[in-house]
Amino acid sequence: GDVELGEYARNSGDLGLDSFFKKVQELDKQYAKLDKLLKKLQDAHEESKAVTKAPSMKAIKQRMEKDVDEVKKTAHYLKTKIEELDKENLANGCGKGSGADRSRTATTISLKKKLKDTEFQILREAIHQEYREVVERRVFTACLLDN
Amino acid sequence: MSMSDSDSSSYAGADYKSFKQISRERLLHEMLRSSKTGDSKSTWKVLIMDKLTVKIMSHSCKMTDITDEGVSLVEDIYKRRQPLPTMDAIYFIQPTRENVIMFLSDMSGRTPLYRKAFVFFSSAISKELVMDIKKDTKVLTRLGALREMNLEYFPIDSQGFITNNERALEELFGDEENNHKGVTCLNVMAKRIATVFASLREFPSVRFRAAKSLDATTMTTFRDLIPTKLAAGVWDCLMKYKKSIPNFPQTETCELLIVDRSIDQIAPVIHEWTYDAMCHDLLNMEGNKYVHEVPGKSGGPAERKEVLLEDHDPIWLELRHAHIAYASEQLHEKMTNFISKNKAAQIQHGSKSSSEMSTRDIQKMVQALPQYSEQIDKLSLHVEIAGKINRIIRESGLRELGQLEQDLVFGDATTKDVIKFFTMTEDIAHENKLRLLMILASVCPEKFEGEKGQNLMRLAKLTEEDMNVVHNMRMLGGQPVTKKKLTTAFGLKFDIHKKKRAARKDRPGEEEKWQLSRFYPIIEELLEKLTKNELSKEDYPCLNDPSPSYHGSPFSGPVNQNPHSMRSRRTPTWARPRGSEDGYSSDSVLRHASSDFRRMGQRIFVFIVGGATRSELRVCHKLTEKLKREIILGSSSLDDPAQFITKLKMITTHELSLDDIQI
Numbered sequence: 001g002d003v004e005l006g007e008y009a010r011n012s013g014d015l016g017l018d019s020f021f022k023k024v025q026e027l028d029k030q031y032a033k034l035d036k037l038l039k040k041l042q043d044a045h046e047e048s049k050a051v052t053k054a055p056s057m058k059a060i061k062q063r064m065e066k067d068v069d070e071v072k073k074t075a076h077y078l079k080t081k082i083e084e085l086d087k088e089n090l091a092n093g094c095g096k097g098s099g100a101d102r103s104r105t106a107t108t109i110s111l112k113k114k115l116k117d118t119e120f121q122i123l124r125e126a127i128h129q130e131y132r133e134v135v136e137r138r139v140f141t142a143c144l145l146d147n
Numbered sequence: 148m149s150m151s152d153s154d155s156s157s158y159a160g161a162d163y164k165s166f167k168q169i170s171r172e173r174l175l176h177e178m179l180r181s182s183k184t185g186d187s188k189s190t191w192k193v194l195i196m197d198k199l200t201v202k203i204m205s206h207s208c209k210m211t212d213i214t215d216e217g218v219s220l221v222e223d224i225y226k227r228r229q230p231l232p233t234m235d236a237i238y239f240i241q242p243t244r245e246n247v248i249m250f251l252s253d254m255s256g257r258t259p260l261y262r263k264a265f266v267f268f269s270s271a272i273s274k275e276l277v278m279d280i281k282k283d284t285k286v287l288t289r290l291g292a293l294r295e296m297n298l299e300y301f302p303i304d305s306q307g308f309i310t311n312n313e314r315a316l317e318e319l320f321g322d323e324e325n326n327h328k329g330v331t332c333l334n335v336m337a338k339r340i341a342t343v344f345a346s347l348r349e350f351p352s353v354r355f356r357a358a359k360s361l362d363a364t365t366m367t368t369f370r371d372l373i374p375t376k377l378a379a380g381v382w383d384c385l386m387k388y389k390k391s392i393p394n395f396p397q398t399e400t401c402e403l404l405i406v407d408r409s410i411d412q413i414a415p416v417i418h419e420w421t422y423d424a425m426c427h428d429l430l431n432m433e434g435n436k437y438v439h440e441v442p443g444k445s446g447g448p449a450e451r452k453e454v455l456l457e458d459h460d461p462i463w464l465e466l467r468h469a470h471i472a473y474a475s476e477q478l479h480e481k482m483t484n485f486i487s488k489n490k491a492a493q494i495q496h497g498s499k500s501s502s503e504m505s506t507r508d509i510q511k512m513v514q515a516l517p518q519y520s521e522q523i524d525k526l527s528l529h530v531e532i533a534g535k536i537n538r539i540i541r542e543s544g545l546r547e548l549g550q551l552e553q554d555l556v557f558g559d560a561t562t563k564d565v566i567k568f569f570t571m572t573e574d575i576a577h578e579n580k581l582r583l584l585m586i587l588a589s590v591c592p593e594k595f596e597g598e599k600g601q602n603l604m605r606l607a608k609l610t611e612e613d614m615n616v617v618h619n620m621r622m623l624g625g626q627p628v629t630k631k632k633l634t635t636a637f638g639l640k641f642d643i644h645k646k647k648r649a650a651r652k653d654r655p656g657e658e659e660k661w662q663l664s665r666f667y668p669i670i671e672e673l674l675e676k677l678t679k680n681e682l683s684k685e686d687y688p689c690l691n692d693p694s695p696s697y698h699g700s701p702f703s704g705p706v707n708q709n710p711h712s713m714r715s716r717r718t719p720t721w722a723r724p725r726g727s728e729d730g731y732s733s734d735s736v737l738r739h740a741s742s743d744f745r746r747m748g749q750r751i752f753v754f755i756v757g758g759a760t761r762s763e764l765r766v767c768h769k770l771t772e773k774l775k776r777e778i779i780l781g782s783s784s785l786d787d788p789a790q791f792i793t794k795l796k797m798i799t800t801h802e803l804s805l806d807d808i809q810i
Contacts, residue, residue, distance in 0.1 A: 025190075109214075
C-alpha cells in the first residue's frame with residue numbers, strides 16, 4: 001500500500017504543492033531567526049539604559065549595529081522569497097479555486113501578515129538606534145564646550 | 148506592534164478563563180494544534196467541515212487563527228475535493244450518517260484523499276456509526292484520532308451562546324396538532340446545550356420553569372412543558388458525560404436555569420437604550436456587520452467599508468452596554484483626550500507649525516503614526532455611529548415613544564394614553580406602532596379580546612398580518628382560557644379600585660441615571676432571586692437538588708457571595724471601574740477582564756428557549772460584576788425586535804381559526 005501511495009503521490013499535481021511547502025518551511029526558519037535577532041536587540045536596548053561608561057556603551061552599540069544589519073538582510077531575503085512565491089502561485093498550473101491553489105494562497109497570505117508585523121518592529125528598532133546617535137552627538141558637543 | 152502574543156500570555160497567566168476563551172482554545176489547541184503525527188514531513192493540514200461546524204468555527208476563530216495552527220486549506224465535506232495524499236486532514240463534523248459515509252469514501256480504498264485523518268465529532272456519535280468506521284481496516288490504519296469534540300454551540304459573546312435553532316419559536320410555540328418538529332427541535336437543543344457543559348467541564352444543578360396549568364381540569368399544553376422537557380433532555384446527556392468524559396465532575400459545580408420566552412414578552416419588543424441594542428435596532432446591521440461610507444483616497448468617490456462591532460474593538464467592548472447618552476458623552480471625551488495626547492494627532496491637528504518640528508518630534512510622530520491611524524479610525528467610526536443613532540432618535544420621535552413604553556410597563560400609563568398618542572402624534576413609524584401595541588397586549592391582554600381589540604388595532608392602522616402578530620402573543624403568554632376568565636374578574640376588581648396595572652415594579656435600590664433606563668428584563672429578577680436562594684421551588688423546581696457535599700465541598704467555589712443588603716453594598720477596591728483613559732489598549736481591556744475573573748464564584752447558566760434579547764445579555768454582564776459570578780446566557784437564537792416580530796408572524800394556531808369562526 002505504501003509503495004502504491006508513493007507512486008500515486010508522485011503522479012498527481014500534488015508534487016508542486018509538496019515543494020511549495022518545503023519552501024515555506026525554509027521561510028519559517030528564517031522567521032525564527034528574525035525573532036531571535038529582534039529579541040537580542042530588545043535586550044541590548046534595555047541593557048544600554050543602565051550603562052554609563054563610554055567603552056561599555058560603545059561595545060553595545062557595535063553589537064546592535066551588527067544585529068540590525070543582520071535583521072535588515074534577513075527581512076529583505078524573506079520579502080524577496082515571498083514575492084517569488086506569489087509569482088509562482090500565479091504561474092501554477094492548478095485551476096483557480098482548486099484545493100492546491102487555495103492552499104498556496106492562504107499560506108502565502110499568512111507569511112505576508114507575519115512579515116508586516118515584523119516590519120513594524122524593525123522600524124521601531126531603527127528609530128531607537130537613530131535617537132541614540134543624536135543623544136551621543138549632543139553629549140560629545142557638551143564635552144567639547146566644557147574643555 | 149502586534150498585541151496578539153501578549154494577549155495570549157496575559158490569558159495564559161490567568162487561572163480562570165472566560166466562557167468564550169475556553170471555546171476558542173478547545174477548537175484551536177485541542178483540535179487543530181494537537182493533530183500531528185510524529186513522522187509528519189509537512190506540518191500543514193487540511194480542515195474539512197460541514198455547514199454547521201463551519202459556523203461554529205467562524206464564531207470563535209478567524210481564518211488567520213486557523214492558518215496559524217497549520218491549516219492551509221479549509222474544505223466543505225460535501226463538495227468535490229482535490230486529492231492531497233501527502234497532507235494530513237482534520238475532520239470537524241457532526242456525527243450524522245451522511246458525514247460518516249463521506250468520510251469513509253474519502254479515506255478508504257487504495258487511493259485515499261489524504262494521508263492521515265484526525266476526526267472530531269461535534270457531539271455524541273451513535274455506537275452503530277462507530278462500528279461502521281471500525282469495519283473498514285484500511286481506514287483504521289489511516290486514523291490519527293477519532294474523538295467526540297462535544298462542541299456544538301455558537302459563542303456569540305464572551306458570556307453568551309446560541310444553539311442556532313432559529314425556528315424554535317415557530318416549532319415549539321405554534322400548532323399543537325403536530326409535535327414532531329417540536330420534539331426534534333428540543334432534542335437538538337438539549338444536545339447542544341449539553342456540549343457547553345462538556346466543553347467547560349461543568350456539572351450543573353438544573354432548574355427550570357414549571358408548567359403552570361397542572362390542575363386536572365385543564366389539559367397541559369406542549370408549550371407549557373418546554374422547559375421541563377428540555378431540562379430532562381439536557382440531564383440525559385449530562386448523565387452520559389459523567390461516565391464517558393474523563394475529568395467530568397461527579398458533583399454539581401454550577402447552576403443552570405432553563406426558561407422560555409413566555410416569562411417575558413416585553414423585553415423582545417421594547418426599545419432598549421444601550422449602545423449595542425440601539426445599533427442593532429435602528430441601524431440596518433447584518434449580524435454584527437456595519438457598513439459605512441468613508442471618503443475615498445485623494446478626493447475620490449466614497450467607498451463602502453464593512454466593520455465588525457465585536458469584542459476585538461476595545462471601544463465597543465467598553466461602551467456597548469452603556470446608555471446611548473453616556474456612550475455619546477464618552478466618545479466625545481475620548482476624542483478630546485486622544486487629540487491632546489497623541490503626538491501624531493497633535494501635529495495633524497495643527498498644534499505646532501511644521502517649521503518648529505525637531506528631529507525628536509519627527510521621531511515621536513513616526514512612532515505614533517501607526518497607533519494614530521488605527522485609533523483615529525476606530526474613534527471616528529464610533530463617533531459617526533453614535534451621531535447617526537442620535538439623529539434617528541430625534542427624527543422618529545423615539546424619546547416620546549420610549550417614555551410611553553416604559554410608563555405602560557411600570558403602570559404609569561394606560562390604554563387611553565396609547566389611544567391619545569396614536570391620535571395626537573403624526574408620522575409614527577409603522578413598526579413602532581406595532582411594538583407599542585405588543586407591549587400593551589402583554590400588560591393588559593384582556594384589552595385585545597373581541598371588538599375592543601379590533602378597534603384599537605384599526606386605530607393604529609395595522610395590517611391583518613400585524614394583527615396576527617398581536618394575537619400570536621397569546622401563544623407566549625402561557626395562560627389557558629379558564630384562567631383568562633379568572634384574570635378578567637381579577638382585573639375588574641382592580642379596575643374598580645383604579646390601581647396600577649404594572650408588568651414591572653420600580654426598584655428603590657437602583658437609581659435611574661439616564662432617561663428611559665427604568666426597564667429591566669425579567670431575567671434580572673430571576674437571577675437575583677436564584678443567587679439569594681429565593682427562587683420559588685414550586686415555580687422553578689430543581690431536577691437534581693445538590694447533594695449534601697455540595698455546600699461543604701472544598702473543591703467548589705463559594706455558593707453565595709452576595710452581600711446581605713443590596714443598598715448598603717460597598718464596592719471592593721479591586722472591582723472599582725478603571726479610568727477609561729487606557730481604553731484604547733485591547734491588552735488593557737483583556738487584563739482587566741482576566742483579573743476580574745480570578746475572584747469569581749460559581750458560574751450560572753441561564754437558557755431561554757425561543758430567543759434572547761440584547762437587554763438580557765447586558766443584564767448577564769451587569770450581574771456578573773455585581774454578584775461576582777460569571778453568568779452565561781444561552782438561547783436558541785439572539786433576536787433583534789424586527790427578527791422577533793417576524794418569527795412571531797410565523798406561528799400558526801388553531802385557536803386563531805376558532806376566533807375567526809366566532810367573528
